[in-house]
Amino acid sequence: MAPLGALGGLAGCVGGNGDGATDTDTGTGGGSGGGTTARWAGTQNPDTTCWNLDGPLPEGPEGCGLVYPVFELERRLDERSDAPDLALIGSQELCSEQSCMSKLGSQVIQLGSSSVANSAKIWPENEIWSIPYTFPVHQRASIGYSFVHPTTWEEYWVPFAKKYGVLPVGFDPPGYRAHLVGTGSDPGSPVTSPADFEGRKIRTTQSDVISTAFDELGMNPITISFADTLQGMKSGVVDGLEIIPPYAVAAQITSITAQVTLTQWAPGLDPIWCRVDFLKGLSESERAAFAEVTGDLAERSIQRADRTYERFQGLSSDAPVEGSNFHTGGPDGGPVQVNWLSESQLDEWRAPVDPVDNRDLYADAIDRVHGEFTDGFFDRLHGLARESGVPDDAENFSLDAWWDDYLDLI
Template identity: 25%
Template sequence: MRITSRYFVAPTVGLLALALVACSSPAPAGTEKEAPVEKTTLRLALNQTEEHPSFIALDAFGERLLEATDGRWDIEVFPNETLGAQAETLQLVGDGVVDMAIVSGAQLENLSKDFIAFNLPTVFDSVEHQISVVNNPEVTADLYSSLADGNNISVVGGFTQGARSIYTKNAPAESPADLAGQKIRVQESELFLSLVKSLGASPTPMAFGEVYTALQSGVIDGAENNEVSYFTQKHHEVAPYFSYTKHLIGLDYLIINSGKLDGLTEEDRAAFDEAWTATYEQHTELWTEATEKAISDAEAAGATFTEVDSDAFADALEPLVDQFLTEPSQKKLYDAARDASKK
């Protein structure tokens, strides 16, 4: 794990450091006549901690890419929102200030409504089903390249967020009726706002990094996320009631500046794609292990995990599909995902 002290500098200082794009590595002894290898380091923004499966897998991604390209390309991961919250890093990648970032499906939904198809509660049956779809170019090629012209962003592929559920400060939510009037943090997207409203709660959009303090101070009554983020962000300390609503299987995307991606040679692009395949496969394995550990550790710290009235939550969420699948392109993606579950 390659962690440097620069992860802990203020975001402004971190952004100034991004001007240092590349460095040269000296040639091995005895090859003085050969030109030195020029290494380009891709800077990747992440909003999770160093213990999170996403950081571990992405750090390994850099090592794989460095080896596969004989030292020409590397990836440096900046965790803990060092380079900004997801909405900020999304813009920074498009501008070329940051090379890559992990952003949620809700963030890309704000750029293209077609991404809604993979954000809906009923689209994926399991993590395995999800990963088989979102990393399949036969399904995703047009969607993932659709932001290149207008936003200078290309989507590489997806990481699972696991099943997302609701956790609260004061009592478990065993049915939608238990959420009536409660302020629940959501990501800034029309779909997530409607999702929480459909459950009878009051959606409160805010950046991920602000959730702990908002729970602690009573600005919000709860939030929705997976078990891993719940524990690694220490939300269990201030919202000890985790209710298994499992309202959707969340999705993160790896995005890259389109110009940077296009700058890869054919050989290096093949190495990049191969390294990414190994990375999302590793992440999926790590996710299962991390979820089990997060539940165990959170319970040991006093959190409670409660089963809910699944039918009541499913009935409340069912209208969202017809409400948000309004375009043929969205329906095509949704149908392709559902068809994959039958194979």
């Protein structure tokens, strides 16, 4: 494909009655004039997004940085007479971040969103994406680059779609998962090492790989729903959580967070998953329009990653950046203490769980993909993330391949 140009990412669901048309009593289409209507719902809402494609991105932080482009996707599809309609439904009415995969499998919905970590409970091959330090630290572009590389489409997403009938068609700006601890901790004692987390109950996803890494680091993983985590931190059920940082801001978890530790350990990636039969059921013009819009959004998602995390979220070596999410969204509207780790501190996290030296920890996840999909894929993925084609600045990324290039292979 020629380079495209604009963003991606949702946490929710699009549903219908199996042939692409929605039930008339659960929402209305955007009115684009296309022949197919799709239904969406989930955990995000337009009040917590500041995505705007109509103007240039601001140079400084503006207390936002939350990018939920499902609303931009709807707007852009609505503008086109050749595109499918997209009807938005209220928060979590159809599925949560932990149930969208099952709803996709049973054809209750056509599109849904869940992090690669949570999705692995239903699609276990996706554990491979959460193996710690598969991606180099401080290089967000490498995550998006590897996720949509032609090799990945051919060796992973095509066989994945053949098995599960689902493909990724977008995602939020890729970053790294981080560790947060609540206000019960002493900000005067930075939590920077795995030993500092020992004994603390830290909420994590349903990923077995991440739980394995927690165990190896001597930490205490707790699995509760994301929706229950805020109350869990308030009540002491959990002492903190491991999470994609923008979602901690959106859920107001930063308001009871004393510290965030940037371990750079696993990718923070929340794809939009879409049923293959839905894509194949679109007319030729609808499919072309949907591919163009979703591809455009996905490219910009990667391009925007560095600015989202460093300037808007405020998670950089100078963190928290004044006016950013983690500067203004902490306890009592103040800053969250951001622990930016030195190379030696990062090694305390990396050495026990790095797949290069600890491959046996992840043998089940790696062998499953090699047996079900493509032998040797994990090693190629590890190499892709470090090859010369990865841009130093995420803003310089361009998309070279997209789902519509591979649909006929499925």
